[in-house]
Each structure stands twice: as structure tokens, then as C-alpha cells.
Amino acid sequence: MKIIIGFIVLWPLVGFLLNGLGRNIWSKKTIATQATGYIFASFVFSLIAFWNVQEQGAMTMHYFDFIKTSTVKIPFDFRVDALSSLFLLVITGVGTLIHLYSSAYMHEETAPHYARYFAYLNLFIFSMLLLVLGDNYVIMFIGWEGVGLCSYLLIGYWFTNTTYNNAAKKAFIMNRIGDLGFLLAIFWLIVKLGTVSYGEVLNAESLAKLSSTDITAITLLLFVGAMGKSAQIPLYTWLPDAMAGPTPVSALIHAATMVTAGIYMITRTNIFYTHSEIAQTVVAIIGISTALLAATIAIKQNDIKKVLAYSTVSQLGYMFLGLGVGAYSGAVFHVITHAFFKALLFLAAGSVIHAMHHEQDIRKMGGLKSKLPITHLTFLIGCIAIAGVPPFSGFFSKDEILAAAYAKNPIYWFLGLIGAAMTAFYMFRLYATTFLGQFRGTEAQASHLHESPVSMTIPLMILAVLSAVGGAMGVPEILGGHHWLGHHLSSIIGAEQALHLSHTTEWILMGTSVAIALVALLIAIGKYSKQADGEPQTALGKFLYNKWLVDELYEKAIIQPLNRFAGFLKEVVEKNVIDGVVNGTGKLVQYGARQTRLMQSGQVGYYILFMVLSIVLLFLIWFNDLAITRFFHNLIQ
Amino acid sequence: MSIQYYIILCLTLFSIGVVGVLTRRNAIIVFMCIELMLNAVNLLLVAFSKMYHGAALQSAANTTVGIDAQIFVFFIMVVAAAEVSVGLAIIVMMYRNTHSVDINFLNRLKN
Numbered sequence: 128m129k130i131i132i133g134f135i136v137l138w139p140l141v142g143f144l145l146n147g148l149g150r151n152i153w154s155k156k157t158i159a160t161q162a163t164g165y166i167f168a169s170f171v172f173s174l175i176a177f178w179n180v181q182e183q184g185a186m187t188m189h190y191f192d193f194i195k196t197s198t199v200k201i202p203f204d205f206r207v208d209a210l211s212s213l214f215l216l217v218i219t220g221v222g223t224l225i226h227l228y229s230s231a232y233m234h235e236e237t238a239p240h241y242a243r244y245f246a247y248l249n250l251f252i253f254s255m256l257l258l259v260l261g262d263n264y265v266i267m268f269i270g271w272e273g274v275g276l277c278s279y280l281l282i283g284y285w286f287t288n289t290t291y292n293n294a295a296k297k298a299f300i301m302n303r304i305g306d307l308g309f310l311l312a313i314f315w316l317i318v319k320l321g322t323v324s325y326g327e328v329l330n331a332e333s334l335a336k337l338s339s340t341d342i343t344a345i346t347l348l349l350f351v352g353a354m355g356k357s358a359q360i361p362l363y364t365w366l367p368d369a370m371a372g373p374t375p376v377s378a379l380i381h382a383a384t385m386v387t388a389g390i391y392m393i394t395r396t397n398i399f400y401t402h403s404e405i406a407q408t409v410v411a412i413i414g415i416s417t418a419l420l421a422a423t424i425a426i427k428q429n430d431i432k433k434v435l436a437y438s439t440v441s442q443l444g445y446m447f448l449g450l451g452v453g454a455y456s457g458a459v460f461h462v463i464t465h466a467f468f469k470a471l472l473f474l475a476a477g478s479v480i481h482a483m484h485h486e487q488d489i490r491k492m493g494g495l496k497s498k499l500p501i502t503h504l505t506f507l508i509g510c511i512a513i514a515g516v517p518p519f520s521g522f523f524s525k526d527e528i529l530a531a532a533y534a535k536n537p538i539y540w541f542l543g544l545i546g547a548a549m550t551a552f553y554m555f556r557l558y559a560t561t562f563l564g565q566f567r568g569t570e571a572q573a574s575h576l577h578e579s580p581v582s583m584t585i586p587l588m589i590l591a592v593l594s595a596v597g598g599a600m601g602v603p604e605i606l607g608g609h610h611w612l613g614h615h616l617s618s619i620i621g622a623e624q625a626l627h628l629s630h631t632t633e634w635i636l637m638g639t640s641v642a643i644a645l646v647a648l649l650i651a652i653g654k655y656s657k658q659a660d661g662e663p664q665t666a667l668g669k670f671l672y673n674k675w676l677v678d679e680l681y682e683k684a685i686i687q688p689l690n691r692f693a694g695f696l697k698e699v700v701e702k703n704v705i706d707g708v709v710n711g712t713g714k715l716v717q718y719g720a721r722q723t724r725l726m727q728s729g730q731v732g733y734y735i736l737f738m739v740l741s742i743v744l745l746f747l748i749w750f751n752d753l754a755i756t757r758f759f760h761n762l763i764q
Numbered sequence: 765m766s767i768q769y770y771i772i773l774c775l776t777l778f779s780i781g782v783v784g785v786l787t788r789r790n791a792i793i794v795f796m797c798i799e800l801m802l803n804a805v806n807l808l809l810v811a812f813s814k815m816y817h818g819a820a821l822q823s824a825a826n827t828t829v830g831i832d833a834q835i836f837v838f839f840i841m842v843v844a845a846a847e848v849s850v851g852l853a854i855i856v857m858m859y860r861n862t863h864s865v866d867i868n869f870l871n872r873l874k875n
Contacts, residue, residue, distance in 0.1 A: 731867060736786050 305355015353389025411451025
């Protein structure tokens with residue numbers, strides 16, 4: 128078993144090395160087959176691991192000692208349990224589909240770049256698997272940094288475009304800010320407990336050792352890390368810009384897997400969060416605010432990928448709301464269903480972009496329903512799933528989070544409901560503008576419209592089926608299910624707050640959210656099936672269109688002062704102080720040399736004089752030394 | 765006789781030698797001053813040797829403690845003799861070439 132688990136992680140690494148080193152050797156077909164094959168191998172091994180966990184429970188595998196000192200021992204261990212095995216399946220499963228899709232989507236690239244793309248993608252899967260499999264926070268951090276690096280590399284994949292490069296840098300820097308929080312939390316744990324292994328940290332004994340301040344600080348610092356990686360306020364602005372990368376990358380990294388790392392981390396640490404009321408409130412408030420903010424922005428965006436990006440931010444906000452109100456299994460449930468339907472939506476959007484020859488503006492689309500039948504149908508399924516219409520998957524997971532939010536505080540529930548209505552609205556605005564009505568593009572585009580090749584539609588169809596039926600793993604009891612996922616995760620989640628809702632209340636909550644989603648959905652279809660959004664007219668419309676001017680605010684409040692400070696350092700401190708010291712040293716040496724050079728007159732008599740004087744000086748010093756030594760000697764005695 | 769007298773005599777001789785080397789320009793006089801310094805040291809060595817040896821004889825007859833300095837003096841005298849022969853030869857060569865024994869003339873080596 129140890130070897131099988133090891134190879135889950137190693138296959139993508141092998142793929143990365145082969146494609147990365149042999150990028151000038153292989154043909155495109157070989158590259159794509161290799162990359163997809165290794166991820167599929169990981170998927171098969173993950174299935175074995177998953178069944179093994181079902182049969183025998185959690186396992187910890189020791190490979191070697193990563194860091195070993197007298198006080199801290201950090202082993203390189205992997206842990207397969209209910210939570211990580213689920214994430215393994217999602218990552219490798221969705222990863223395989225997206226690799227398959229990429230092989231056709233990226234066909235215009237030359238072979239070396241094609242290989243570079245797949246090498247990065249494989250490296251990403253490797254890092255992500257390391258992140259979820261690691262048995263301590265340090266291994267998780269290695270994967271955490273690895274996925275950040277791959278995200279940077281893939282956003283800037285088309286590196287000749289400066290805008291894309293800037294987007295990549297933005298993502299990287301925003302993530303670094305969050306990583307600092309994570310790192311500080313790890314240090315805090317090491318200082319207080321001397322260990323970072325889950326088995327030794329996440330139990331009642333270590334909780335007893337920590338004061339409530341420690342717990343609050345650690346949980347909040349971990350949450351700062353999650354904010355960066357999972358794009359929450361105030362560090363969310365990188366995610367919409369990350370859409371500069373190829374569309375399958377957006378689907379895999381910026382929708383299905385990497386951005387859910389924060390949720391994974393908090394679910395892993397749930398026992399700490401349950402003990403810190405402050406941290407829970409902060410997580411819930413940040414989550415719901417992000418959900419609402421991103422949803423309002425998504426309503427006014429016209430770029431097909433931007434809408435999906437803000438939708439992702441918004442859904443991540445929901446997951447954090449779930450974590451904040453203690454519905455950990457609900458959040459994980461939403462991670463999984465979201466991975467299905469958001470990967471589906473991104474891939475379908477990629478299929479549209481592919482057919483439209485890299486046109487992403489939905490105002491220039493329309494009427495694609497008949498031209499791209501498979502893409503249309505799968506996209507529609509994705510929209511229904513995310514809008515929360517039963518019996519599609521999004522309904523079950525979102526409903527679970529909303530019910531838990533209601534149990535905690537009805538205000539959360541109400542705000543979440545508004546967010547859900549907006550979600551349904553902007554998703555169907557996107558659907559109607561893109562697929563219904565008349566085609567608004569150019570003649571050339573119209574003549575080129577075609578359904579995507581099989582290797583792109585197969586992943587779409589598989590994901591569509593999963594989006595439709597994925598909810599089955601968490602059907603709540605009042606709908607006749609027994610919530611398999613909740614039972615599955617019960618070993619991980621220490622004390623899930625039990626829902627104290629009567630069945631009537633649950634029915635009402637469910638009914639309200641479905642009704643409101645349906646109303647929003649119908650309004651959107653009615654409004655946008657004939658024409659697209661024009662330029663925003665009202666002040667509010669412009670404000671939303673410009674994304675709440677958050678980027679501008681950051682520019683004014685943080686970037687410009689920083690630039691001015693850097694300018695001050697460069698112009699004043701560097702030129703006067705630092706250069707002054709450096710040049711001064713040189714000048715002093717030169718001056719000293721010019722003066723002492725005069726001593727070498729060539730008169731032998733002077734040389735001897737200097738010699739004698741030096742000897743006399745040395746004697747004086749020596750005698751003085753003796754005197755001083757004797758003085759101290761006497762003093763001591 | 766107390767050792768202090770020897771030390772003062774030697775210091776005086778040595779200082780005369782140093783000052784002579786520093787101030788005089790005639791190579792032969794400089795040379796003589798160097799000899800003076802050497803002999804000041806020799807004198808001091810013999811004086812100390814006598815002092816220690818005399819003290820050692822008080823406690824044990826036939827002791828050799830302290831006489832090694834006197835052996836040193838012989839070495840120094842031998843080396844000084846060799847040095848004199850080489851040094852005088854140089855001065856003679858210098859006089860033949862420059863018709864002078866002024867050491868400042870030698871600063872032509874500077875370049």
C-alpha cells in the first residue's frame with residue numbers, strides 16, 4: 128500500500144520530467160498520451176487507495192525524515208483517510224478529463240510549447256497531490272507552494288503577452304501574502320507544540336496545551352493562507368485576472384482544485400476552528416461577503432471567462448460560509464460538486480471560445496445553441512447545477528450550507544439566499560446571451576462555427592453526468608437519503624454542529640431557495656434571450672461593471688504608496704546614503720594611499736627611522752599590555 | 765657590581781649606534797655604528813649570563829646554568845666578522861664605482 132500511495136504522487140512527477148526534458152523530442156501525440164496517461168494511472172491508484180480506506184480506515188505511511196533536529200522532527204509522511212482520499216479522486220479524476228480536453232484545445236501550439244504546457248499541468252497535479260496527501264502542515268506547505276508556482280507558470284503560459292505576465296505576477300504575489308500567514312501558523316504550532324503532524328496536533332491533548340489566544344491566532348493565520356489561495360476578500364483580485372491562462376487551466380487550477388486547497392486546510396484543522404468562536408465568525412463573515420461581492424460583479428461582466436471566474440470566487444465564499452457555520456462536510460460536499468460543475472462550465476466555455484476563434488466577449492456571441500449542440504446541452508446542465516435547481520448536484524450542497532447557516536444565524540441564511548438568487552441570475556444571463564437569440568459575431572466567425580472534436584466533448588459529457596447526479600452522495604435525510612458523504616467524513620470532523628431544525632423549517636428553507644433561484648433564472652432568460660447587455664448606463668451598473676473599483680483602490684492605497692516609497696529609497700537613500708558609503712570607502716582608501724605613498728621617498732635613512740620607531744612603538748604597546756594585564760590581575764586578586 | 769650598570773651602559777651604546785645609523789651619511793661610520801649595536805647586545809648577554817651563572821653556583825657547584833648566553837656571544841662575533849668582510853667589500857666596490865661613500869647616493873636603487 129505504501130508503494131501504491133507513493134506512486135499516486137510519483138506518476139505525475141514522471142510525466143512532468145518526461146515531457147519537460149523531452150519537449151524537443153516527442154511528437155504532440157506522444158506528449159498528450161504521456162501526460163494524460165500518467166494522470167489516469169494516478170486516478171486508478173487513487174481508486175485503489177479509496178477502496179482501501181473504505182475497507183480498513185485511515186492509514187499513515189512513513190517514507191523518510193524530512194527535517195530532524197533535537198527539538199523538532201518533521202517526517203515525510205503521507206496520510207490517506209476519508210478526506211484526502213476524496214480529494215485524491217476529485218483531483219486525479221477531474222485532472223484526467225482536463226488533460227484529455229487540453230490535448231485538443233491546445234492543438235495550435237508547437238510541440239515544444241505543447242510539451243511545456245503538459246509538463247506544467249503534470250507538475251501542478253503532483254504538487255496538489257502532495258498538498259492533500261501530506262501528513263503534516265509542512266508537507267502541505269510544500270504542495271501549497273508548488274501549486275502556487277504552477278498557477279503562476281500556467282497563467283503566464285503565453286509569456287509574450289505583457290498583460291498575461293502581469294496577471295501571473297499578481298496571482299503569485301497575492302498568494303505570497305496569504306502564504307506568509309500559513310507559514311506563521313506553522314511556526315506558531317512548532318513553538319507551542321513542537322510538532323506539525325496531524326495525528327499529534329489535531330487532538331484533545333494538544334488543544335488542552337494551547338491557550339484560547341493561541342488557537343484563535345493559529346486559526347486566523349491559517350485562514351489568511353486560505354484567503355490567498357482560495358481567493359477571499361481582500362486577496363481575491365488575482366483570481367479573475369488568472370483567466371489569462373489557457374481555459375483548461377482555469378478549469379483545473381482556478382476552479383476545481385487549487386482554489387479549494389484553503390477549504391481542505393480548514394476542514395483538516397476543523398477541531399481548532401470549532402474551539403474558536405472568533406475565527407468561525409471571521410470565516411463566515413468573510414465568506415458571505417466574498418460570495419455577495421463577487422456575485423454582484425459577475426452580473427455585469429461581459430467576458431465569458433470573467434463571469435465564471437467571479438462565480439468561482441462567489442462559490443468559494445459559500446464554502447467558507449459553510450466552514451464558518453460549522454458545516455464542514457457541507458463545505459467539502461460543495462467543493463466536490465463545484466469541481467464537477469465549474470470544471471464543466473469552464474470547459475464548455477473553452478469549447479465556445481475554441482469555436483469562436485478566441486473570442487471571449489459574450490456580446491459578440493448569441494444563438495450558438497444550434498451550432499454547438501453538445502456544448503450547449505452540457506453548459507445548460509452546468510448552469511442548472513450551479514443555480515441550485517433540484518435534483519442537480521449544486522442544489523444539495525448549497526442547500527446543506529444554507530441550512531447550517533440558518534441554524535447558526537438567520538442573517539447568514541438570508542444573505543446566502545440573495546447570493547443564490549444572483550448566482551442563478553448571472554449564470555442564466557451568461558447562458559442566454561451566449562446560446563440563445565441571434566448570432567452577433569462577424570461573418571467569418573459564423574462560417575467557422577463548429578462543434579469541438581470528440582476529445583473535448585467526452586470530458587464535457589462525463590462532467591455533465593457527474594454534475595447532474597453528483598448530489599446523490601449527500602442527499603439529506605428529509606429527502607429520503609442518508610447522506611453518505613457526511614457519514615464518510617465523520618472520522619475527520621470532530622464535532623460537527625448538529626442541525627437543530629425541524630423538518631418543516633428545512634422544507635421551507637429548501638422551497639424558498641429553489642423558488643427564488645427559479646424566479647431569478649426565468650427573469651435572466653426573459654431579459655437576455657433576445658439581446659445582450661449594452662454599455663452600463665446607471666451609476667450602479669458602471670460601479671459593478673468596474674468591479675467595485677477594488678483594483679483601483681488597491682492601486683491607489685497600496686501599490687502607489689509602495690511605489691513612491693520605493694522611489695524614495697531609490698532616488699534619495701540609494702543615491703545619497705548607500706552610494707555615499709560605498710564611494711566614501713573608495714575615496715578614503717585612495718586618499719590614504721596618496722598620503723602614505725609619500726613615505727616611500729627612497730631615502731634609506733627614513734626607512735630605518737620608521738623601522739626603529741615601529742620597534743619602539745611595539746615595545747611600548749607590549750609593555751603597556753603587560754602593565755594592563757598585571758593591573759587586572761591584581762584587581763581580581 | 766649591580767646589573768643595572770650593565771643595562772644602562774648597553775642601552776647607551778645601543779642608542780649611540782641607532783642614532784649613528786640614522787643620522788650619519790658616511791657608509792663606514794654607519795657600519796661602525798652597526799658594530800657598536802651588536803657589541804652592546806653582546807655585552808648585555810655576557811652580563812646576564814654572569815649574573816645567572818653566579819646565582820646558580822651558589823646552590824650547586826659545577827653547574828652549567830646560564831653559560832649558554834656566552835656561547836651565543838661567540839656565534840654573534842663570528843657572524844659579525846663575516847658580515848664585516850662582506851660589508852667592507854661592498855663599501856670598497858661602492859667607492860670604486862662612485863668615488864664616494866655617501867649612502868644617500870644609493871637612493872638611485874629607488875627606481
